[in-house]
Amino acid sequence: xxxxxxxxxxxxxxxxxxxxxxxxxxxxxxxxxxxxxxxxxxxxxxxxxxxxxxxxxxxxxxxxxxxxxxxxxxxxxxxxxxxxxxxxxxxxxxxxxxxxxxxxxxxxxxxxxxxxxxxxxxxxxxxxxxxxxxxxxxxxxxxxxxxxxxxxxxxxxxxxxxxxxxxxxxxxxxxxxxxxxxxxxxxxxxxxxxxxxxxxxxxxxxxxxxxxxxxxxxxxxxxxxxxxxxxxxxxxxxxxxxxxxxxxxxxxxxxxxxxxxxxxxxxxxxxxxxxxxxxxxxxxxxxxxxxxxxxxxxxxxxxxxxxxxxxxxxxxxxxxxxxxxxxxxxxxxxxxxxxxxxxxxxxxxxxxxxxxxxxxxxxxxxxxxxxxxxxxxxxx
Numbered sequence: 001x002x003x004x005x006x007x008x009x010x011x012x013x014x015x016x017x018x019x020x021x022x023x024x025x026x027x028x029x030x031x032x033x034x035x036x037x038x039x040x041x042x043x044x045x046x047x048x049x050x051x052x053x054x055x056x057x058x059x060x061x062x063x064x065x066x067x068x069x070x071x072x073x074x075x076x077x078x079x080x081x082x083x084x085x086x087x088x089x090x091x092x093x094x095x096x097x098x099x100x101x102x103x104x105x106x107x108x109x110x111x112x113x114x115x116x117x118x119x120x121x122x123x124x125x126x127x128x129x130x131x132x133x134x135x136x137x138x139x140x141x142x143x144x145x146x147x148x149x150x151x152x153x154x155x156x157x158x159x160x161x162x163x164x165x166x167x168x169x170x171x172x173x174x175x176x177x178x179x180x181x182x183x184x185x186x187x188x189x190x191x192x193x194x195x196x197x198x199x200x201x202x203x204x205x206x207x208x209x210x211x212x213x214x215x216x217x218x219x220x221x222x223x224x225x226x227x228x229x230x231x232x233x234x235x236x237x238x239x240x241x242x243x244x245x246x247x248x249x250x251x252x253x254x255x256x257x258x259x260x261x262x263x264x265x266x267x268x269x270x271x272x273x274x275x276x277x278x279x280x281x282x283x284x285x286x287x288x289x290x291x292x293x294x295x296x297x298x299x300x301x302x303x304x305x306x307x308x309x310x311x312x313x314x315x316x317x318x319x320x321x322x323x324x325x326x327x328x329x330x331x332x333x334x335x336x337x338x339x340x341x342x343x344x345x346x347x348x349x350x351x352x353x354x355x356x357x358x359x360x361x362x363x364x365x366x367x368x369x370x371x372x373x374x375x376x377x378x379x380x
Contacts, residue, residue, distance in 0.1 A: 046329050047168050051175035053333050055183070056213035058083070062180050076180040080173075094248055101245040105272070112275050205340070213336040219303045224251040226299065227291070231269070234287050238280060240273045250288075260316065262292060314338065 038045065058079050065075035120126050179186060187206060191199045228251030235243035246269045254265035266288045273281040315335055322334030 043168060044171065046326060047172040048175055049326075049333060050329060051172045051179060053213055053336060054172065054176045055179035056210045056336070057217040058176070058180055058214070059183065059210045060214045060218075062183070072183070073181045076177060079180070080177060094244065097244050101242040105242050105245065108275070209336075209340045212339040216336050216339065220255045222303055223295065223300065224255040227251045227254055227295065230291050231288070234291075235269065235284070238273070238283055238287070240269060240276060240280065240284060242272060246272060257319065314342075 058076075061079045061082075062072065062075045065078060066072050070078070187203070190206075191202060194202050228247045231250040232243050232247035235246055240246070249268055250265040252265075254261050257264060266285070269288070270281050270284050273284040315338070318334040318338035319331050322330030322332075322337070324330070326333075
């Protein structure tokens with residue numbers, strides 16, 4: 001009887017299993033709702049992320065004016081107005097002639113491909129046929145010219161994509177303005193959510209984020225401007241066509257794409273110079289290499305002395321990861337985000353000394369030869 005009573009006592013489902021099932025179902029539903037919300041709000045979250053980094057980039061300018069007596073709201077308005085005017089002037093000066101030059105450049109590509117095909121077939125006995133590529137470039141030329149004409153005449157229809165873009169830009173500008181204008185209050189709110197003994201650390205990380213992001217944007221923009229001006233003047237002197245479009249290309253690509261940006265930026269002007277004369281392409285290569293050395297030795301160390309310092313491989317990998325995750329937005333914020341993470345790791349992850357004998361043959365270096373530095377963020 002005792003055995004039967006004990007058996008009946010252990011029959012049935014343990015009482016904790018229903019609770020586990022309910023918790024698993026609730027966790028699954030919560031995860032699904034979270035993922036669904038992130039997907040649905042992707043545009044808003046990206047605008048918010050860009051606003052945060054934009055506020056970090058503009059924060060030094062606002063603080064500079066606020067320390068000199070301007071109210072923070074007025075200082076934010078002044079910085080916003082200055083950034084808007086600079087962007088408007090840049091677009092007005094560069095966009096119309098650049099559109100014309102790009103359209104002309106594209107229109108000449110089919111002829112260049114035909115000449116290149118004839119040269120290779122005649123010189124090396126090949127049987128190349130690049131007519132399909134030339135036809136594709138002609139189609140691209142027509143599409144680009146139609147788009148450029150519609151932009152120039154202001155006849156672009158206000159479609160769903162245009163409205164969505166304007167809404168995202170407005171949202172980003174609005175969030176950026178309030179993050180800047182109410183910066184101290186916003187930081188105080190964030191710090192109030194942290195335990196008192198951790199508030200100093202969080203505030204320090206915040207300052208690192210502002211310094212790294214602002215320094216990166218200002219230093220890269222200044223180097224891009226110097227590079228573009230030099231390239232434009234140099235290409236005009238050498239006699240390479242489409243100097244303005246090529247200069248803007250070189251300035252942006254060489255400074256904002258790490259590791260390989262310098263080579264990608266130089267490739268297009270060299271190819272265009274080849275259509276003039278081979279010797280012109282050689283002169284362009286020499287000129288760009290000389291400027292790059294001046295930038296690496298003289299300009300970049302002074303301009304980026306107090307900004308982020310990432311190994312070129314880390315910088316390039318971060319851009320690839322950011323692009324894979326968030327597209328163009330990820331590419332823009334990848335380097336500042338990586339620098340902030342690197343600063344956080346260097347602050348809170350304990351590092352230990354490594355004896356040279358543990359490195360084996362890899363640690364052997366000629367006497368008097370120091371280990372190469374990590375290099376600048378652009379990897380130049």
